[in-house]
Amino acid sequence: MDKLQHIDQLLRSAAQVPANAFVFDTDWDVIEKKLGRRKNRTFALWFFLALISISLTGSVIYSTRHPNLNTLVSKEIKARQSTETNIPYSKSTETDINLSSETHLAISDNEHSGDNKTSVKKRYFKDTITATIPYKNQQLLSSLEHQHPLIKGATSIGLFNWEIEDSLNLAMLELHAAAQSTVAKIHEISNLKRHWEIGPTFTPSLNGRFLSENKDNPNLINPLYKTLVANSERLTFTNNYGINIQYHGESNFYFSSGLFISQRGEKVDYDYLITNFENRVSGVVSSYSELKPSAFEKVVYSGSNSYHFIEIPLNIGYKFDISSKFELRSQIGLSYMALNQSQGKKGDPISLRLNDLSSLNFNTQNIAANVKTGIFYNKKNIAFGLEPMFGANLNTLDQNASLIKTKPFSYGINLSTNFKISKK
Numbered sequence: 066m067d068k069l070q071h072i073d074q075l076l077r078s079a080a081q082v083p084a085n086a087f088v089f090d091t092d093w094d095v096i097e098k099k100l101g102r103r104k105n106r107t108f109a110l111w112f113f114l115a116l117i118s119i120s121l122t123g124s125v126i127y128s129t130r131h132p133n134l135n136t137l138v139s140k141e142i143k144a145r146q147s148t149e150t151n152i153p154y155s156k157s158t159e160t161d162i163n164l165s166s167e168t169h170l171a172i173s174d175n176e177h178s179g180d181n182k183t184s185v186k187k188r189y190f191k192d193t194i195t196a197t198i199p200y201k202n203q204q205l206l207s208s209l210e211h212q213h214p215l216i217k218g219a220t221s222i223g224l225f226n227w228e229i230e231d232s233l234n235l236a237m238l239e240l241h242a243a244a245q246s247t248v249a250k251i252h253e254i255s256n257l258k259r260h261w262e263i264g265p266t267f268t269p270s271l272n273g274r275f276l277s278e279n280k281d282n283p284n285l286i287n288p289l290y291k292t293l294v295a296n297s298e299r300l301t302f303t304n305n306y307g308i309n310i311q312y313h314g315e316s317n318f319y320f321s322s323g324l325f326i327s328q329r330g331e332k333v334d335y336d337y338l339i340t341n342f343e344n345r346v347s348g349v350v351s352s353y354s355e356l357k358p359s360a361f362e363k364v365v366y367s368g369s370n371s372y373h374f375i376e377i378p379l380n381i382g383y384k385f386d387i388s389s390k391f392e393l394r395s396q397i398g399l400s401y402m403a404l405n406q407s408q409g410k411k412g413d414p415i416s417l418r419l420n421d422l423s424s425l426n427f428n429t430q431n432i433a434a435n436v437k438t439g440i441f442y443n444k445k446n447i448a449f450g451l452e453p454m455f456g457a458n459l460n461t462l463d464q465n466a467s468l469i470k471t472k473p474f475s476y477g478i479n480l481s482t483n484f485k486i487s488k489k
Contacts, residue, residue, distance in 0.1 A: 270477025
């Protein structure tokens, strides 16, 4: 083995002899790769053996800490047989006993003897547990099964004879007590009580616009508009803020409204030459002609176009608990958006010259759609929310006669702090 490990050194020494001059560098590369593969295979073998050893060790440790249910059953049967040898057992004498809703998991040892016959009880643990714990809290059973392997085995089998019922009594009663305690806590801190929530919101968002051509306008759009103007307009960041108001009833549905200052717009970076002009027939643009180079116009402007709205939304939402403190809320609805102010400059779709937004006619009454979904952290009198949102105008900002139709949109993260008031 030692010689194999040093074969590369031996071969390199032999290569210095003129008789071995026919050995090329590529041959050495092949030899080194094969030696490397041998080392890799050795490493993989040791890694595989180590993995098997760790797995076996873990299995042994787990089995010692969590004894097998069959082992417990056999031990219990032997103990019963040694202490109660005088009690005859027969399948024909078995009598099913249903656990009522009043007794739940309470286990009694009522034995009826007569003519040397004893009725043996069957326990339907899984069905009883399911009936005891409300449906919405079924996850509690699964979580407790992981903590108590004996419970997991019991609920998976479904029914047991009297031989192992005593070994399960304590565990089942502990499960029942834990379930009742958890359900009581959930009801105690439940968010399904009727209440109002009001608080400030702040929404950093990314804004843009959807552009479309007005087919009802007979004028021809400048062929350079898309390349020089539209492609120079990009998304921009803005901040929205306001007061959020929500009403929560006794169901998972709630209603949301408020008063907000919303901004939408785009980032512009114009830098181009106007090289053509429009030809009109009866006042309608029908074609474009090239300007002389001496008549070219240079357009340079950088900034942000913004549209300021007063927004009043009306949304309907749905919530459900993730845990005792966290819940997921989703809402969708419409917003009335009154255009209050517009700032910036925009390239004209015909002349390509810049127009001030304040001089353009926009629709001051607008309707937008919005959707939000996010996580809320609930405390007794306050809730903190983190909601990704998206909103877009349903109608265009431009008047009906405009050649280009603009629909602003925004998406961002709504950060809210809701104070719970008027609880009932």
